[in-house]
Amino acid sequence: MPDRAPAWILPAAYADLGTPLLLADTDGRVLGGNPALAQWLGVSGKRLPGLPLAALEFDGDLLAQRLAPDAARGPARLPRLALAFPGAPPRFADVLLATTVDGGWQLEAHPVEEFPGGDPVAVLPLALSAALKGLAHELRNPLAGLKGAAQLLARRIDHGDVDGRELVDLIDSEVGRLTQLLDRMLEPTPPQPHGEVNVHAVLERVLRLAESDAGWAVKLIRDYDPSLPGLHGDADRLMQAVWNLVRNAIEAGAGEVALRTRAEHGARIGSSLHALALRLEISDDGRGVPDELAEQVFLPLVSGRAEGSGLGLALAQQVAREHRGTIAYRSRPGHTVFTLLLPFRCAGAAADVAAGPRA
Numbered sequence: 001m002p003d004r005a006p007a008w009i010l011p012a013a014y015a016d017l018g019t020p021l022l023l024a025d026t027d028g029r030v031l032g033g034n035p036a037l038a039q040w041l042g043v044s045g046k047r048l049p050g051l052p053l054a055a056l057e058f059d060g061d062l063l064a065q066r067l068a069p070d071a072a073r074g075p076a077r078l079p080r081l082a083l084a085f086p087g088a089p090p091r092f093a094d095v096l097l098a099t100t101v102d103g104g105w106q107l108e109a110h111p112v113e114e115f116p117g118g119d120p121v122a123v124l125p126l127a128l129s130a131a132l133k134g135l136a137h138e139l140r141n142p143l144a145g146l147k148g149a150a151q152l153l154a155r156r157i158d159h160g161d162v163d164g165r166e167l168v169d170l171i172d173s174e175v176g177r178l179t180q181l182l183d184r185m186l187e188p189t190p191p192q193p194h195g196e197v198n199v200h201a202v203l204e205r206v207l208r209l210a211e212s213d214a215g216w217a218v219k220l221i222r223d224y225d226p227s228l229p230g231l232h233g234d235a236d237r238l239m240q241a242v243w244n245l246v247r248n249a250i251e252a253g254a255g256e257v258a259l260r261t262r263a264e265h266g267a268r269i270g271s272s273l274h275a276l277a278l279r280l281e282i283s284d285d286g287r288g289v290p291d292e293l294a295e296q297v298f299l300p301l302v303s304g305r306a307e308g309s310g311l312g313l314a315l316a317q318q319v320a321r322e323h324r325g326t327i328a329y330r331s332r333p334g335h336t337v338f339t340l341l342l343p344f345r346c347a348g349a350a351a352d353v354a355a356g357p358r359a
Contacts, residue, residue, distance in 0.1 A: 219256045
């Protein structure tokens with residue numbers, strides 16, 4: 001193994017290879033790459049050390065899975081993997097990943113053609129991801145400025161101004177949440193472990209954002225079931241999904257938006273039967289989903305508005321899947337309902353439901 005001080009200097013045997021190659025330590029952090037790798041990725045070799053090896057995978061988590069502490073340590077071949085320095089366009093390679101004698105990692109990349117089958121359209125999702133990462137990088141500084149401005153504003157607000165302080169706290173928490181989201185885009189990490197979530201606390205955060213966004217122009221209705229148990233999940237991700245749905249309703253000209261929570265017993269989600277699930281409905285009286293978009297409304301880049309990104313519903317669907325749930329909708333002009341169905345953690349009860357009534 002190379003001398004780790006400085007880590008980016010590799011032995012001459014590695015430096016002379018024409019095949020892109022890098023080494024990482026036992027924690028999966030890059031020690032260095034040879035000139036062929038730096039040239040192939042289009043980045044200075046001095047920028048590689050310290051970077052999580054998994055962060056070089058442009059889209060997906062195959063590297064993260066292979067580098068996990070409980071994963072098999074044998075050599076692996078990962079065909080047609082898209083690799084990139086964060087924020088740079090992807091490069092495709094057949095990757096050989098193996099452990100070194102001291103427990104570290106060696107990655108060998110054998111470049112393949114940029115466009116599978118010669119068709120640039122095939123890599124459109126990767127190009128979109130690169131664009132989003134570039135946008136994420138550009139947004140970090142403005143968010144830092146907003147956070148600083150909120151902190152200054154907090155010092156000037158009178159202690160008795162409860163509403164003012166609540167709004168400043170809302171700005172601060174949302175800036176923090178968006179900063180975390182950008183960090184995930186720029187430096188992918190494994191998903192955060194799920195924990196106990198108060199669904200109604202999440203919905204209240206969404207409604208507070210809606211009140212700040214729409215003011216008195218939209219009537220917001222709460223229809224909660226207070227007896228619901230806690231949901232196992234990620235509060236920030238759930239909040240982002242619900243906020244996307246509520247914001248879509250507001251932008252569709254809704255004068256009234258209602259959030260309704262209920263328990264659903266014996267809920268079938270995909271091929272699984274769950275004893276208990278959360279049914280969360282976001283309904284509005286806006287223009288509804290255009291007929292021409294009805295079959296593709298959850299696809300990325302599909303939007304009924306010229307200024308829309310077409311990413312909100314795609315993200316909401318992804319969050320539902322992360323929580324082993326589904327999202328569906330029904331719509332006509334004046335009445336649209338998006339329904340999130342998310343299972344509660346009731347493994348024993350789910351088995352009882354699946355088995356049917358007992359004698």
